[in-house]
Amino acid sequence: MAKTLAGVGAGFIFTALAGAVQAQEAQTLPMLQVTGAQYDPDDVRPEGVTTATKTYMAPRDIPQTIDTLEVNKYKSYGINDLATMLDGVPGVNTNYDMRGEGVLIRGFKADESDIYRDGVRESGQVRRSTANVERIEILKGPASVLYGRSAGGGVVNMVSKQARFDAGSSITLRGGSWDNVGGTIDINRVLNEHVAVRLTADREQADSFRSGIRNRNEMVSPSILVDTRTGLRWSGQYTYDNVWRVPDRGPAYDQLPAGVSLRQGFAAPGDYVEDRLRVLRSDLSYDFNNRWSLRWVASKREASQDFDHYFAGTYSAATRKITPNYAWQQTRNTTLSHTLDLTGRFSTGSVRHDLLVGLEASEEERAPRIGQPGSSFAYDPFQPVVWPARPARGTPTQDNDHRGRSQALYVQDLLSLSEQWKLLLGLRHDSYDFRSTNNLTGFTRKSDGSGFSPRIGVVWQPVREHSFYASWNKSYSPYGGRGNLGVDLGVTTVPDDAPQYSRQTEVGVKSDWLGGDLSTQVAVYQLEHYNIRYRPDPNNDPFTWAVRGKERSRGMELSASGRVADGWYVRGGVAFMQAKVTEDIQAPANVGLYLRDTARRNGNLFLRYAPKGPWYGEIGVTYTGSRFTNAANTTVLPGYTRWDALVGWRQDAWTVTVALSNLFDKQYWRSSAMPGAPRSVLVSANYRF
Known part of the structure; x- marks a missing residue:
């Protein structure tokens, strides 16, 4: 019954949206190829990104590292899980967690x-599917100036498939090992010069290489884009995403x-786990002229x-036996958010300005x-x-x-001092308050602050x-450094109210x-998490x-992407990192030790050969070095190297691929609780x- 109602609800919303009035298309879904070049399906470089500055900007103009993943390249290997897709991104470590993503950036x-x-x-405890994601942008380092509270390592932004005037339609079927079967329908239709609609739906089910483990994913996402061609644009999108699984948490x-x-x-x-995600998003913008525009984004997420x-x-x-733990949980997270951005371009003398002024307000509720x-x-176990x-x-x-609840005011200005020099300045002020109630004891705690x-x-x-660039930025993490509305609350559970910071x-x-x-x-970077507090x-x-x-x-990251010769393409990179405890009054013995779950070296490199003609292929290697799994650095998770390969055929409207993951059948552990x-x-x- 619940699935039927959800399907009817999705259909109703799609019908309603089709009769209404989009997003600043250039800001949310830019074309994915190099400026001035004809579209090349084997070149994954974007013309521009939005995550780093909230404005559409060429990567070379951004004074901070940002990596972009084209999701279809990973879907060919059957990867639908966000954390798995991020495996091998330089400076990013993934630590499998049945309840969430387990992602660390720069430690x-x-x-x-x-x-x-x-x-x-994307608040809340939930594992996210990427069934409706077009690309992923990973911004390295603090990003609070635009997004508010943050743990400081970086930001992962998933850009979804939305209605567009320049997108086509497709149908995909897939099948593979361990009864993995699935399909995607992606239909984009231009109704007239003002309105485009899109419906993306995906279903997948699979067993696992581990006995008794299986999953089932369902996603439906209708969207609409309206452009009056007079400066007014609106887009609306609803996403229904459901992931059911027998958990692998051995x-x-x-x-x-x-x-x-x-x-x-x-x-x-x-045993079971069920993740449910419902997102309704509205994006309204108006161009006053070719220099000034106003954009209002509203979202409700459950x-x-x-x-x-x-x-x-x-x-x-x-006893030669294992004593397992047992738990059940019911948790829901509801978030309402509004963002109002004013962008403008103007000059003061010989200096050109790209200005962004924004207001943000959000309300979040979590009930575990x-x-x-x-x-x-x-x-x-035998x-x-x-x-x-x-x-x-x-x-x-x-x-x-x-x-x-939180409210924020932020301003950012990109000053073009000359053809060779640009200066990016930004400042944000956040105020927040929260209230937590223990329903078993009636104990309530309130707190507020700003940063x-x-x-x-x-x-x-x-x-x-x-x-060439240099940058310095700072972020804050409220609620005693957790940065989110947690699960625990008791009479003796008194989290620190003061924020913690990263720079x-x-x-x-x-x-x-x-x-x-x-x-x-x-x-080359240095990232510090300071003001860490304890009782x-x-x-x-x-x-x-x-x-x-x-x-x-501290570390260094190198990456490369593009065409190196006729028919030859590369994508990937490598990171060298040392993430350590530098001060610890509570446990002085930990000073100089490495942070847990963080490899000193990691990266990947994919080489694709796509000559003229229907056939192409690629081979790739992903490497993660050894990691300590505890603060005392006494337990080590061995590193691993995994090879993957793919052969493809494309002719006219058809593309067929055969992909082999873990080509040499390497035995390894992705994390301490999950083998590869x-x-x-x-x-x-x-x-x-």
């Missing part, structure tokens, strides 16, 4: 408050005795995650209910598991209600092909080579906080019309 978390869809924050690799197969799953009968499962566990060498009844059940009766849910151990986020960047372009200094160069066919970027005496004085210390990440998938194959067929 710091970027999954609780730093994932966005079309520039709107014991960590260091809790499994030698000899247990990586293909062994540990889900109990009846996300929920329910689960009931056994997970993880501790191995006893004495969790039950964690104790369990003494244990099983032998024998078939006979699971006990599922525990009765009973009274939850946590039942909380969190509500937060400033500055930014400055300089770009020097001695010649058109090379841009970054970065220098680099962005270049075009071979007549503009190949683009590279090189960056010196949490038992006797839970309300007193002190500064614990500082964490610092063995060799798999996926066949895809796409028809464009």
